[in-house]
Amino acid sequence: MSARTVTLQTIDGGLVTIPEPGWCRGHEGEPPLYRSDITHNSVTVDAAAQTDRHGRVPLLQAHISHAPYLELHSEPYPVVSVQLDCVEDFIAEDIPQLLEGLRSAERVLTFVAAEAIRLRGGGRP
Incomplete structure (x- = not known):
């Protein structure tokens, strides 16, 4: 099995060919960037709540x-990138649905974290 690579246009190094992890969703359509800004990202998973009011x-x-060439805050291993999205006022009757959504969010984060740990070989960094 041969390693997968990708060639990207960089501002500071021209065309750069680098290893690309199998879980990376690809770099199609990305504008040129600095080598230190190259980031591999997996598909994004989300969690939501279905409420009556909103x-x-x-x-x-x-x-x-994973940003393998990051200079200021080195990332030797894949990390879990999380964006929290909810700022709402809920009616009391929506709280059980919100709680189910938060349980779903917990399952999503548990899954993504387990996969990141697996990718780095199972141990703590």
């Missing part, structure tokens, strides 16, 4: 991310 309320998005 309908579908996004709670969070998460994905695996």
